[in-house]
Amino acid sequence: MRFDNKVVVITGGGGGMGIEFCAAFAREGARVVLVDAFEQSVKKAAASLKQMGHDVSVVVLDVADEKAVSAAFDRIAAEHSGIDVLVGGAGIRPVGDVLEQSLADFEDCMRVNVTGIFVCSRNAARHMLKKGSGAIVNIASVNGVRAVTGMAAYCASKAAVISLTQTMAAEWAPHGIRVNAILPAQVETPMIAEQVGDERRRREERIPLGRYGKPAEIANAACFLASDDASFITGHPLALDGGYLAFGFRPAVTPG
Numbered sequence: 001m002r003f004d005n006k007v008v009v010i011t012g013g014g015g016g017m018g019i020e021f022c023a024a025f026a027r028e029g030a031r032v033v034l035v036d037a038f039e040q041s042v043k044k045a046a047a048s049l050k051q052m053g054h055d056v057s058v059v060v061l062d063v064a065d066e067k068a069v070s071a072a073f074d075r076i077a078a079e080h081s082g083i084d085v086l087v088g089g090a091g092i093r094p095v096g097d098v099l100e101q102s103l104a105d106f107e108d109c110m111r112v113n114v115t116g117i118f119v120c121s122r123n124a125a126r127h128m129l130k131k132g133s134g135a136i137v138n139i140a141s142v143n144g145v146r147a148v149t150g151m152a153a154y155c156a157s158k159a160a161v162i163s164l165t166q167t168m169a170a171e172w173a174p175h176g177i178r179v180n181a182i183l184p185a186q187v188e189t190p191m192i193a194e195q196v197g198d199e200r201r202r203r204e205e206r207i208p209l210g211r212y213g214k215p216a217e218i219a220n221a222a223c224f225l226a227s228d229d230a231s232f233i234t235g236h237p238l239a240l241d242g243g244y245l246a247f248g249f250r251p252a253v254t255p256g
């Protein structure tokens with residue numbers, strides 16, 4: 001029970017990974033607050049977690065709306081006597097080649113994925129500073145360090161998340177706040193549901209372990225980084241990628 005009575009705010013809490021994050025922290029005793037822009041999915045997620053007996057509440061907002069985030073985080077901190085952990089999981093993934101992508105799509109991706117992390121992290125940190133402790137785990141992507149065609153906005157936004165994470169880690173380390181990033185390769189969630197058939201097989205073959213990640217595997221790492229087990233880790237981009245960044249392709253010959 002590493003998060004007994006800890007207040008854990010999870011953005012993107014209604015999403016494929018968000019629900020696993022919430023369940024994993026709640027199982028370890030956390031009081032979880034799910035934050036998401038889409039009321040229907042986040043309320044559905046909260047209802048199923050409550051049925052399992054977990055302490056869960058919901059806030060519906062846009063992570064890039066600083067006024068809304070600041071007011072909500074103040075309310076959460078007042079109700080629960082502070083904020084101990086923030087998981088920045090809200091994100092979008094527009095596709096499109098550089099020459100064809102609309103400026104509106106590019107800016108929207110930056111707004112949600114980068115401004116959202118900036119706004120939520122600093123508003124959580126303001127409450128963590130009062131306690132002199134806290135942990136933030138931002139969900140970036142292997143695409144923040146390895147380019148892929150057709151996803152320039154997403155890749156750029158995730159590179160910015162890694163960089164922001166490192167700067168925040170350096171600025172807040174003297175105040176007892178750790179900030180780390182998780183870089184998943186592809187994970188089995190609705191975000192990648194459009195990848196089927198040959199396209200799916202082609203992508204899986206690029207991962208040495210030969211499969212996509214599971215949301216629970218990402219949630220376990222988020223719990224580790226947010227817990228005292230990771231007390232000397234800050235500013236770290238942790239790849240959860242089945243070996244994708246280490247090798248870049250699946251070895252053709254398997255020993256034995």
Ligand SMILES: NC(=O)c1ccc[n+]([C@@H]2O[C@H](COP(=O)([O-])OP(=O)(O)OC[C@H]3O[C@@H](n4cnc5c(N)ncnc54)[C@H](O)[C@@H]3O)[C@@H](O)[C@H]2O)c1
Nearest residue numbers: 012014015016017036037062063090091141186187189191
């Ligand atoms: N699924 C993958 O393969 C994969 C791989 C690497 C990184 N990621 C990253 O992991 C995170 C979670 O991904 P997922 O697969 O669970 O995605 P998802 O689409 O299932 O969930 C994302 C959630 O973010 C919410 N959201 C979107 N815009 C928002 C906004 N402006 N304000 C508040 N909430 C908003 C959505 O409503 C949704 O519930 C994302 O940041 C994503 O980029 C996913």
